Amino acid sequence: MGSTSRGYAALAGVVAAAVAIGAAEPVAVLTGPRSAPLVAVGGLVVDTVPEPVKQFGIAAFGTYDKTALLVGTALLLAACAALFGVLAARRLGAGLAGIAAFAALGVAAALTRAGADAFDALPALVGAGLGALALWLLLAGPLQPDLSPWPRPAAEVEQEGRRRFLGGVGALAGGAVVVGLGGHWLAGRRSVSAARRAVVLPPPAAPAPAVPAGADLSLAQLVSYVTPNFGFYRIDTALVVPQVDPDTWRLRVHGRVRRPLELSFADLLARPLVERYVTLACVSNEVGGDLIGNARWLGVPIRDLLDEAGPEEGADQVVGRSVDGWTCGTPTAVLRDGRDALLAVGMNGEPLPVEHGFPVRMVVPGLYGYVSACKWVTELELTSFADFDAYWVPRGWSAQGPVKTQSRIDVPRPRNRLTAGTIPVAGVAWAQHRGVRSVEVRVDGGPWRQATLAPAVSADTWVQWSWRWEATPGEHVLQVRATDADGETQPERRQPVAPDGATGWHTIRVTVR
Template identity: 50%
Template sequence: MTSLSRGRAAAIGLIAAGSALAAGHLVAGFGDPRTSPPVAVGAAFIDLVPPGVKELAVALFGTADKLALLIGMALVIAALAVAAGLGSRRRVLPGAGLIAAFGLVGVAAALTRPERGALPALVSLLVGVGVFTWLHRLGQTPAATEIDRRRFLATSGLVVVGAGLAGVTGSWKGSGVASSQQAVAARLPKVPPPPIPAGADFAAEGTPSFLTATRDFYRIDTALVVPQLRAEDWRMRLRGMVERELDLSFTDLINRRLESRTITLACVSNEVGGNLISTANFVGVPVRDLLLEAGVRPGAQQLITTSTDGYSAGTPVEVLLEPDRGALLAFEMNGEPLPAEHGFPVRMVVPGLYGYVSATKWLVDAEVTTFDRLAYWQQRGWAQQGPIKTQSRIDRPQRNAQLPPGPVTLAGIAWAQHTGIEAVQVRVDGGAWQVAELATEVSRDTWRMWRLRLDLPPGEHRVQCRAIDATGTPQTEARQGVVPDGATGLHDTTFRCA
């Protein structure tokens, strides 16, 4: 029996694995893209890992955490594929068995997902084992002639090209809600956004602009692949502890009373001084209106909203029923239909609550229930309720900046959504707190910019800031991590004047 060279054996493993993934991706593209084997495995991994691992990923990679996971998966798959090839230099069974075992992992992962689409994973398994077996036998043909070598290379090349075409076709078939978004844009009622007064930011001096461009709005969620849900197919049930269930289509939704609100959203994973906070104009239907129409029964405690991919968040009913809370089922963001990555066609936004208890994207179900039922993050040890904590951040100077001595402008942001910011104080090198100048307030549901001009001598300086909310309560100096209900502590930065 001819023994394969190491290079040829490794190549056979890689080609077989690539073919398997491409075939599964192709099949998923003609059905539900979320059933693509690597997506199903990655989503199952996200669901199973402890909260600490998720927080570490966000801390290390920020909004690129999903890309980092996909790259990591690709490296693991490549390593296993090479191992399968090298383990089968003489006999096909060890490598084929390893590929089959990995395929079964994909099938099991698919069956744990809400979509329960195991067909793409089964196709991946069969194609992977089949290609591996075929190329292994072809590769063991004694390479006594140039024709034999060329036949193996040509066959392998054709398999690679076919796999590439299958992968591209699967991505093309499984992508895009652009036509639905265009149709929605043409029929959305025009609801003017709240006016933004002059002086709402200090962007020229280092703060963010008051409104965050949609492309720059942070994104943290559990969806490894963005769900592709058309507005024409969208429906949502409001059910559970209500007197009357509501069953809404997208047309039903946009024909109701609408509100436009400027809201700052913040992620519970935002570390002290972090950038997982953004502000946008949202248009949608007041959640309170829907709850009042449905009639919430006594004893109800939370509204569990569920995404099309099975993610859920539990929002306190008493918060949603507050007359001035302004929670929305939103379908428009910054004057356009929601982007797919931000929840098209419908998501929920609730001022003053962290997203993990309020900001469900790709929303398809809403159930009024009690706190006995645990939503996604509560099942993983996070707090039941998530009011946003008063926080502040220094944006300028940046850490380790080199500045000339003399006049220096410090600038940053502060937030205490649905309470409001009364003041921001800054201290330099452990000295007395000094009151910063605040930008014009837009609403208590949005961030507020601050700045302070100081004359600083040469040397290294350490600056801290703290916000004081509209009740007169300063943010806590006690350091706490993001688990279980958001980080606390004072942000600081160091820089040198020379």
């Protein structure tokens, strides 16, 4: 083993890690996808990484932040595995100790997930055991490159050792890929997609108002008034999408209530359903960002459930709890003030997409998602803000997050080729549950000009706006600001997304020829 090159040793370490990860996948089919080491460790990173790092990830990768995290975790694992391989080439015990340390991390990460039990440690343990075996085979067992069972010329021994080692690498790596993909395929077969397709949503007792003519300006590069499901933003902490069977799903309304409730999915569908257009926004949305969307939601009014449960005096917070343990805290008063806060079961005329909370999620107009839009919800617990901090509050975010008035320029884009003359300037503005009174645009710091507002379904959705600009050649700066129905104009001062949402005027630079 002592003559094994560093390159071969590093490769052996990486292959051993691939074997460990691949072998863990089919085991995780039995224990749950969140117990797979890569996902469990990634989830631990999500929960513990400093908030500025998390915000950097969202800003840099947007809705691909989870993919970036998993890829980054895999690359870090590969680098550590290569180091363990080099250490093992000198002393096998050192490399095996490294694998044991990573196994302990995987076990700890899996066991700290909400709802975990002792069986969730199995994927990391099985994977680590087979990874250690692979490392031994490649560096100390029958596949090591410098094994020489009988005297022969050095060049011949070296060539045969290289073939044996690389053959073993190929076989082990190929096996890891096949087993890993097989486990992933089996996990896919256990998804709830078939159950979702079987759901038939009843017609709403209170249908959504029709979208008024002209609400969608239908301009190229301007987002549509209604966001299709496939294009709706997704920001949450779930590295793997929870698979919740609607037949076994239950909702508990409990805590500081006089009459606790428990409902099945069938119970929920049997209630009078309300359909409404509501625009949801993420608190991580930067000025001019796209972490916002408007959809037609179908669901049961949360107010009705709370009235039935009877909140006790002082229960000023409703904690929505997801199946994976994530929590958000919503003011009880907001959920009972008459706005269309829903336990949603449908989105744009179909059952909720799995990644958007199937079978049931919360939708609350006028609040950022981190305090209101719990996906895969299984509990509504009445408590108080003084007694409980939801997931994001200890991480530096405000306990209550009303949506701030914002506006955005979609047309033109900074990279568009613009020709002098009349140029349409257009975008969207939002002040959910207050409504947008006006939108103004200015060029190069000049006077503000009134834009034309398109009609909207209600104050709970965004609104499109447009303005015709007589553009002259040169470099220009366009800015936009909105005023809500209460007469409050969005401030110019730039504020980051933390702790309760970004502020500032969206500003773009364009070139006109």
